[in-house]
Amino acid sequence: xxxxxxxxxxxxxxxxxxxxxxxxxxxxxxxxxxxxxxxxxxxxxxxxxxxxxxxxxxxxxxxxxxxxxxxxxxxxxxxxxxxxxxxxxxxxxxxxxxxxxxxxxxxxxxxxxxxxxxxxxxxxxxxxxxxxxxxxxxxxxxxxxxxxxxxxxxxxxxxxxxxxxxxxxxxxxxxxxxxxxxxxxxxxxxxxxxxxxxxxxxxxxxxxxxxxxxxxxxxxxxxxxxxxxxxxxxxxxxxxxxxxxxxxxxxxxxxxxxxxxxxxxxxxxxxxxxxxxxxxxxxxxxxxxxxxxxxxxxxxxxxxxxxxxxxxxxxxxxxxxxxxxxxxxxxxxxxxxxx
Amino acid sequence: xxxxxxxxxxxxxxxxxxxxxxxxxxxxxxxxxxxxxxxxxxxxxxxxxxxxxxxxxxxxxxxxxxxxxxxxxxxxxxxxxxxxxxxxxxxxxxxxxxxxxxxxxxxxxxxxxxxxxxxxxxxxxxxxxxxxxxxxxxxxxxxxxxxxxxxxxxxxxxxxxxxxxxxxxxxxxxxxxxxxxxxxxxxxxxxxxxxxxxxxxxxxxxxxxxxxxxxxxxxxxxxxxxxxxxxxxxxxxxxxxxxxxxxxxxxxxxxxxxxxxxxxxxxxxxxxxxxxxxxxxxxxxxxxxxxxxxxxxxxxxxxxxxxxxxxxxxxxxx
Ligand SMILES: Nc1ncnc2c1ncn2[C@@H]1O[C@H](COP(=O)(O)OP(=O)(O)OP(=O)(O)O)[C@@H](O)[C@H]1O
Ligand SMILES: [Mg+2]
Numbered sequence: 001x002x003x004x005x006x007x008x009x010x011x012x013x014x015x016x017x018x019x020x021x022x023x024x025x026x027x028x029x030x031x032x033x034x035x036x037x038x039x040x041x042x043x044x045x046x047x048x049x050x051x052x053x054x055x056x057x058x059x060x061x062x063x064x065x066x067x068x069x070x071x072x073x074x075x076x077x078x079x080x081x082x083x084x085x086x087x088x089x090x091x092x093x094x095x096x097x098x099x100x101x102x103x104x105x106x107x108x109x110x111x112x113x114x115x116x117x118x119x120x121x122x123x124x125x126x127x128x129x130x131x132x133x134x135x136x137x138x139x140x141x142x143x144x145x146x147x148x149x150x151x152x153x154x155x156x157x158x159x160x161x162x163x164x165x166x167x168x169x170x171x172x173x174x175x176x177x178x179x180x181x182x183x184x185x186x187x188x189x190x191x192x193x194x195x196x197x198x199x200x201x202x203x204x205x206x207x208x209x210x211x212x213x214x215x216x217x218x219x220x221x222x223x224x225x226x227x228x229x230x231x232x233x234x235x236x237x238x239x240x241x242x243x244x245x246x247x248x249x250x251x252x253x254x255x256x257x258x259x260x261x262x263x264x265x266x267x268x269x270x271x272x273x274x275x276x277x278x279x280x281x282x283x284x285x286x287x288x289x290x291x292x293x294x295x296x297x298x299x300x301x302x303x304x305x306x307x308x309x310x311x312x313x314x315x316x317x318x319x320x321x322x323x324x325x326x327x328x329x330x331x332x333x334x335x336x337x338x339x
Numbered sequence: 340x341x342x343x344x345x346x347x348x349x350x351x352x353x354x355x356x357x358x359x360x361x362x363x364x365x366x367x368x369x370x371x372x373x374x375x376x377x378x379x380x381x382x383x384x385x386x387x388x389x390x391x392x393x394x395x396x397x398x399x400x401x402x403x404x405x406x407x408x409x410x411x412x413x414x415x416x417x418x419x420x421x422x423x424x425x426x427x428x429x430x431x432x433x434x435x436x437x438x439x440x441x442x443x444x445x446x447x448x449x450x451x452x453x454x455x456x457x458x459x460x461x462x463x464x465x466x467x468x469x470x471x472x473x474x475x476x477x478x479x480x481x482x483x484x485x486x487x488x489x490x491x492x493x494x495x496x497x498x499x500x501x502x503x504x505x506x507x508x509x510x511x512x513x514x515x516x517x518x519x520x521x522x523x524x525x526x527x528x529x530x531x532x533x534x535x536x537x538x539x540x541x542x543x544x545x546x547x548x549x550x551x552x553x554x555x556x557x558x559x560x561x562x563x564x565x566x567x568x569x570x571x572x573x574x575x576x577x578x579x580x581x582x583x584x585x586x587x588x589x590x591x592x593x594x595x596x597x598x599x600x601x602x603x604x605x606x607x608x609x610x611x612x613x614x615x616x617x618x619x620x621x622x623x624x625x626x627x628x629x630x631x632x633x634x635x636x637x638x639x640x641x642x643x644x645x646x647x648x649x650x651x652x653x654x655x656x657x
Contacts (some may be wrong), residue, residue, distance in 0.1 A: 102558070
């Protein structure tokens with residue numbers, strides 16, 4: 001309630017930390033992440049494998065195993081303090097206000113239930129209708145996500161569908177209760193290239209029609225360029241740079257973002273994965289005290305590894321966590337081709 | 340599904356035939372000439388000839404098998420050598436008695452084990468899990484003849500609250516489960532027979548539930564807002580095919596009647612009958628009993644198989 005009065009943001013993360021605690025080690029998967037998402041906005045999170053993208057998404061819905069996970073900070077979604085929700089309130093939020101689409105359509109559906117029933121179950125759970133009405137709605141949803149011969153597909157089991165169709169079923173299920181926020185964790189990565197584009201176009205269309213906020217996780221800068229309003233770049237569990245998609249991809253202010261972009265040819269970003277920047281990301285069990293990108297950074301200075309660089313705000317929601325971020329705006333541009 | 344059921348039924352026929360051949364061959368596999376067991380040692384050559392003819396031993400073996408099979412299919416298993424009565428009569432009486440114990444053990448063991456296994460699998464690593472796993476280990480490791488004897492010593496000898504043997508008060512011909520005088524006779528045997536299935540099914544259920552809970556789709560279920568009881572329902576349904584397989588096997592064993600347990604409690608079931616038949620080398624009884632038990636096993640497998648496919652349609656393809 002207090003959160004609601006301070007802003008009209010759909011999602012507000014403040015100083016989010018996620019640690020996995022086990023007997024051997026504590027893994028700091030997400031560190032001091034703060035971000036906001038307005039209603040109807042699309043935010044892309046990009047970053048290397050293991051940078052904590054999925055963990056952040058799951059934290060937003062409290063899907064991480066409670067016993068081994070320590071979440072601190074603030075998560076507010078549609079005015080609700082997610083970290084304080086219990087039992088029924090939490091499950092009302094899941095699938096009702098926030099939905100998630102997962103990376104692997106092959107394993108994300110229950111193999112022994114018909115897909116129609118799986119969608120209907122979500123509908124009935126949140127709208128309190130009977131199975132028949134749920135199935136009617138499921139049919140509408142399958143038609144909405146353009147599943148051919150939807151009536152027949154309603155009775156299909158997941159193994160009888162192709163990867164693309166399964167992902168459409170997942171999308172239908174996620175949209176079944178008209179969520180305000182859709183979390184899409186690499187929803188197209190596991191699909192064939194042509195199917196990827198179809199699913200992507202569908203998702204963007206539905207997002208606009210339904211006016212949902214969306215956080216879209218991807219490795220693919222081309223996808224980000226196409227779908228995002230804003231971009232957040234994650235490295236070692238931290239957001240190192242955010243801004244509008246034009247700002248971040250056109251004028252990167254963090255050496256890590258520049259490194260990623262350097263590997264993609266101008267104007268042909270689609271389908272390009274983030275290519276390897278020399279070196280490896282740091283061990284999340286023992287994060288360095290300074291900038292975690294310093295060991296791989298081309299522009300590293302002595303002060304980089306002394307203390308964690310502060311967030312440098314450059315107006316208009318633009319942020320970079322780099323000591324050199326406030327350098328003259330034309331400098332990074334001239335550097336980009338040189339890398 | 341109907342086509343699948345018919346196909347599975349057709350597959351069962353060769354298995355059943357194979358089993359019947361083994362049972363038939365029992366006469367020849369068993370040490371010694373089958374005639375020896377039928378005849379007194381000092382039988383004359385004439386008598387031997389006569390018995391040979393009467394039992395059809397003078398015909399070629401395939402013909403003997405066909406004749407035997409024809410009779411078996413009409414429910415005629417021949418006559419017991421020991422008692423002279425029809426095998427079918429003794430067999431079905433024993434079977435009914437064993438079913439009584441088996442049904443009790445199935446009802447108790449399957450429900451208890453399934454519940455305990457599910458709870459333990461859901462809370463893997465918790466105190467409840469450790470307790471349940473302990474019970475399961477005890478269940479599978481206690482030899483049931485030993486348990487039977489201990490129970491008899493405690494409840495029949497020391498406390499004198501339950502009978503040690505038999506099916507009812509002395510002199511009663513019929514068995515009435517619903518009267519205490521009869522019912523008290525089934526308590527110890529059923530308890531004894533339940534122990535091993537409880538252990539095995541609990542362990543299987545626990546590991547299946549725990550394994551299923553780790554699958555990706557469970558996260559999807561939670562993400563769409565299902566409460567934990569609904570999630571558990573999905574998990575159970577996914578675990579069921581594997582659990583059913585183990586249950587089917589245990590049911591088969593129970594139908595065979597434990598020779599040791601039935602002998603200790605002098606419970607006139609199939610195990611008891613088999614034991615008696617082995618001791619008296621009563622080949623027709625052995626043949627008939629083994630054949631019927633094997634058929635029950637085949638039928639159980641068939642039913643389990645169909646249940647599994649009904650639950651998990653992916654199994655239909657293989
Ligand atoms: N349940 C868990 N227990 C312990 N560590 C975990 C757990 N889940 C994730 N991690 C660790 O947290 C880190 C971040 O993982 P995450 O899945 O968020 O990466 P990601 O950015 O989504 O990568 P990818 O692009 O490969 O999906 C990884 O180092 C991972 O090993
Ligand atoms: Mg991920």
